[in-house]
Amino acid sequence: MKNKISFHLLLVLLVTVPFFAFKNEDAPSLKLALLKYNGGGDWYANPTSLTNLSLFCNKFLNTNFDPNYETVEVGSVDLYNYPFVHMTGHGNVVFSDLEADNLRRYLISGGFLHIDDNYGMDPYVRLAMKKVFPDLEFVEVPFNHGIYHQKYEFAGGLPKIHEHDQKAPKGYGLFYKGRLICFYSFECDLGDGWEDPEVHKDSEEVRIKALRMGANLVQYVFRA
Numbered sequence: 001m002k003n004k005i006s007f008h009l010l011l012v013l014l015v016t017v018p019f020f021a022f023k024n025e026d027a028p029s030l031k032l033a034l035l036k037y038n039g040g041g042d043w044y045a046n047p048t049s050l051t052n053l054s055l056f057c058n059k060f061l062n063t064n065f066d067p068n069y070e071t072v073e074v075g076s077v078d079l080y081n082y083p084f085v086h087m088t089g090h091g092n093v094v095f096s097d098l099e100a101d102n103l104r105r106y107l108i109s110g111g112f113l114h115i116d117d118n119y120g121m122d123p124y125v126r127l128a129m130k131k132v133f134p135d136l137e138f139v140e141v142p143f144n145h146g147i148y149h150q151k152y153e154f155a156g157g158l159p160k161i162h163e164h165d166q167k168a169p170k171g172y173g174l175f176y177k178g179r180l181i182c183f184y185s186f187e188c189d190l191g192d193g194w195e196d197p198e199v200h201k202d203s204e205e206v207r208i209k210a211l212r213m214g215a216n217l218v219q220y221v222f223r224a
Contacts, residue, residue, distance in 0.1 A: 029066035032218075033082035035113070036073045037128075039094030045118050046088055049194035056194075056211040057218050061151060075099040079106045084221045085113050088191045090120040093128040100131045107132075107174075107181040112221045115184040116191040119164050129174065129182070138172040138184060147171070147183060150216040150223075159209040161202070162189035183217060190214055 032050045036043050054065035072078050072085065075098050079085065085106075095103065107113060115125055126138065141147060141157075148154040148171075158169040169188035173180045192200050193210020202210075 029064050031066045031068065031070045031082065033070045033072045033079075033085045035085050035087040036071050037087070037089075037093050037095065037099075038074075039092035039124065039128075041089040041091035041093050041121055041124065042118075043087070043089050045090060046191040046195050048196045048199065049088075049191040050086055052196065053194045053211060053214045053218070057215050061215055061219055063218070063222075073099075075102045077102075079103070080109070080111070083110070083112060084218060085111065086116065086191070087113060087125075088116045088118045088121075089125075090118050091124065093121060093124040095128045095131055097131075100128075104132045108176055111181070113182040114217055115182065116189070117184070117186045118189060118191060119162075122186060125184070133174060133176075136174050136176065138174060141171045141173040141180070141183065145173075145180070147180065147216060147220045150219040152212040152216050154213060154216065158185055158188045158190070159193075159206075159213055160188065161193040161206055161210045162200070164189070180220075 032054055034043070034050055050069035051067045054063075054067040054069065057063040058065055058067075070078075070082060072082060074095055079102065103113070115129075117125070129138070143155060143157050148157060158171045160169050164187050167187045170186045171188075172184040172186060174182040174184075190210050190213055193202060193207050194214055197204075197207065
C-alpha cells in the first residue's frame with residue numbers, strides 16, 4: 001500500500017512541479033535530495049553542494065527550493081517525494097535486490113537521478129546501476145541534448161571542474177523509452193564545484209561553471 005501511495009504522490013508531483021517549483025509565495029518549497037547507499041562508499045562526500053545548488057537555482061532560475069536538502073535511502077518510499085535525486089562518492093556502491101527494484105520503479109515512474117563521480121566510484125556505480133536496469137547501458141549524452149541547453153549553454157558538454165586522470169569530462173545517460181532518467185557526470189566533479197568556496201579553493205569562474213551546469217540539470221528535470 002505504501003508503494004502505491006508513493007507512486008500516486010509522485011505522479012501528482014511530477015504533473016504539478018512545473019507550476020510550483022518556480023517561485024510562488026503561496027506554495028511550499030521543494031527540496032533536492034541526496035541518495036544514501038550501502039557498500040562503504042562515502043555518499044555524504046560533499047555536504048554543502050546541494051545547499052549551494054539550491055540557493056543558486058533560487059537566485060538565477062527563480063525556483064523556490066528549501067536549501068536544507070533531504071537525505072533519502074535507496075530503498076525508502078520517501079524517494080518518490082523528490083523529482084531530483086543526487087548521488088556522489090569515491091568508492092563502493094551496493095544495492096540490495098529490494099533497493100534496486102525501488103530505484104528502478106522510481107526512475108521509470110518519472111524520477112531522475114544525477115550520479116556524480118567524485119573520483120573512484122565509477123566501476124562500482126556502473127555495476128550497481130546494471131542491477132537496477134539489466135537491459136540498459138550508459139551512453140554518452142550528445143552535446144545537442146537539451147540538458148546542455150537550458151538557461152546556460154554548454155555547447156561542448158560538461159565543464160571540467162577537477163582534474164582526475166587527465167581525461168575529458170563525460171556525460172553519460174540511461175534512457176528509458178526515450179526519456180533521460182539518469183545522468184552520470186564522469187571525470188568532471190560537478191559536486192565539488194558546488195561546495196563552499198573554502199572547501200576546494202576553486203576559482204569563482206570554475207565554481208560558476210559547475211553551478212550553472214547543475215542549474216541546467218535541475219531546470220531540465222523540472223521542465224521536461
